[in-house]
Amino acid sequence: MSFNLQKIRNDFPILSRKINGYPLVYLDNAATSQKPQQVIDCIVDYYSNYNANIHRGVHTLSQEATDAYEAARQKIQTHFNAKEAFEIIFTAGTTHGINLVASGFSEILKKGDEIIVSAMEHHSNIVPWQMLCEKTGAILKVIPMNEEGVLIISEYEKLLNIKTKLVFVNHVSNALGTINPIAEIIEKAHRVGAAVLVDGAQSCSHIKPDFQKLDVDFYVTSAHKMCGPTGVGILYMKEELGNKLPPYQGGGEMIAEVTFEKTTYAGLPHKFEAGTPNICGGIAFGAAIDYLNNIGFEAIEKHENELLKYATEKLLEIDGLKIYGTGPNKTSVVSFNIEGIHPYDIGTIVDKLGIAVRTGHHCAQPIMDFYKIPGTVRASFAFYNTLEEVDALVNAVKKAKMMLS
Numbered sequence: 204m205s206f207n208l209q210k211i212r213n214d215f216p217i218l219s220r221k222i223n224g225y226p227l228v229y230l231d232n233a234a235t236s237q238k239p240q241q242v243i244d245c246i247v248d249y250y251s252n253y254n255a256n257i258h259r260g261v262h263t264l265s266q267e268a269t270d271a272y273e274a275a276r277q278k279i280q281t282h283f284n285a286k287e288a289f290e291i292i293f294t295a296g297t298t299h300g301i302n303l304v305a306s307g308f309s310e311i312l313k314k315g316d317e318i319i320v321s322a323m324e325h326h327s328n329i330v331p332w333q334m335l336c337e338k339t340g341a342i343l344k345v346i347p348m349n350e351e352g353v354l355i356i357s358e359y360e361k362l363l364n365i366k367t368k369l370v371f372v373n374h375v376s377n378a379l380g381t382i383n384p385i386a387e388i389i390e391k392a393h394r395v396g397a398a399v400l401v402d403g404a405q406s407c408s409h410i411k412p413d414f415q416k417l418d419v420d421f422y423v424t425s426a427h428k429m430c431g432p433t434g435v436g437i438l439y440m441k442e443e444l445g446n447k448l449p450p451y452q453g454g455g456e457m458i459a460e461v462t463f464e465k466t467t468y469a470g471l472p473h474k475f476e477a478g479t480p481n482i483c484g485g486i487a488f489g490a491a492i493d494y495l496n497n498i499g500f501e502a503i504e505k506h507e508n509e510l511l512k513y514a515t516e517k518l519l520e521i522d523g524l525k526i527y528g529t530g531p532n533k534t535s536v537v538s539f540n541i542e543g544i545h546p547y548d549i550g551t552i553v554d555k556l557g558i559a560v561r562t563g564h565h566c567a568q569p570i571m572d573f574y575k576i577p578g579t580v581r582a583s584f585a586f587y588n589t590l591e592e593v594d595a596l597v598n599a600v601k602k603a604k605m606m607l608s
């Protein structure tokens with residue numbers, strides 16, 4: 204596949220919008236990605252032609268919807284190289300997947316057991332573990348990071364011991380763009396018998412993880428950050444762990460047999476999929492994965508790296524601008540501040556010029572505390588962004604700086 208940027212941009216209707224009279228420059232991809240026509244068409248097709256509930260009807264529509272939903276599950280299995288399709292649990296998104304695992308472990312962990320998280324976690328990967336520790340008496344430990352925004356692996360090794368039961372780390376930091384060495388983190392955790400959950404919300408739009416090769420125990424991600432709709436994601440879990448973990452919610456779909464005396468639960472994946480799921484979302488997630496694979500992850504990575512390099516160089520030419528997250532392995536995220544100017548003010552001015560960036564703590568307050576800053580301006584690039592859009596950002600930031608200093 205050749206990488207035809209103009210053709211790709213034409214797939215995204217929203218990219219031709221104007222904001223405040225300027226062409227939209229969408230650089231908030233780490234919050235959510237835009238959707239190509241192929242995914243939008245898939246959603247319209249589902250509701251127009253075969254909307255029905257799944258796994259329960261003998262009628263044709265229900266069969267069609269069930270087949271499409273299960274085909275999407277298989278597509279996701281293939282994409283991430285999971286051993287079995289039933290190891291892919293459909294969820295409402297990353298947050299839901301993390302809470303599902305945390306809830307399961309609340310019945311497994313004992314007082315004095317240890318959980319390790321990293322210093323650069325999203326709030327959705329901190330709060331559930333704090334709640335879990337309060338409930339079980341387990342202890343939370345944190346892998347520190349250095350000034351560059353890179354985890355200190357030698358400190359991680361010191362935290363690991365026979366009491367460590369779980370390690371939680373994001374694959375890519377949403378606030379800094381750092382790609383964490385998860386293969387190494389997983390391998391070291393397994394040596395002490397701990398399970399590892401990787402938060403892949405920020406990675407899967409840039410790179411294609413291989414679950415079996417990584418030997419990861421749990422991996423969660425959201426469709427909406429990879430060109431799919433909101434409200435759907437996956438939790439991958441190894442079969443043996445899936446069998447060990449108790450169900451999350453009770454309801455329809457998750458049972459084998461129900462009497463008032465006793466209910467027996469269904470096997471994977473249905474044990475964790477109580478109630479009517481986001482059927483259309485699951486199917487459209489499959490369409491989004493097809494779309495990304497048609498472009499190809501090698502091409503995506505190459506173009507995004509070019510955007511990252513160019514944006515980093517150009518932004519650093521601005522006096523007083525500091526970038527947070529300067530490690531050697533990064534996705535296309537540039538988090539920055541200009542000395543003496545509040546990030547929110549920069550965000551507001553560049554929006555007037557049509558440019559969408561995120562400002563604030565990015566749901567990662569511990570990182571902001573580490574750098575002793577209130578927040579940052581974060582420009583996050585996707586494969587459909589252009590070098591010209593980087594120029595537009597740089598010019599707008601220069602203008603904002605002039606107005607504010």
Ligand SMILES: *Cc1c(COP(=O)(O)O)cnc(C)c1O
Nearest residue numbers: 296297298325327377404405425
């Ligand atoms: C976005 C994000 C989440 C939360 O994902 P939801 O889709 O909102 O559940 C969790 N972790 C990271 C690293 C993220 O970037």
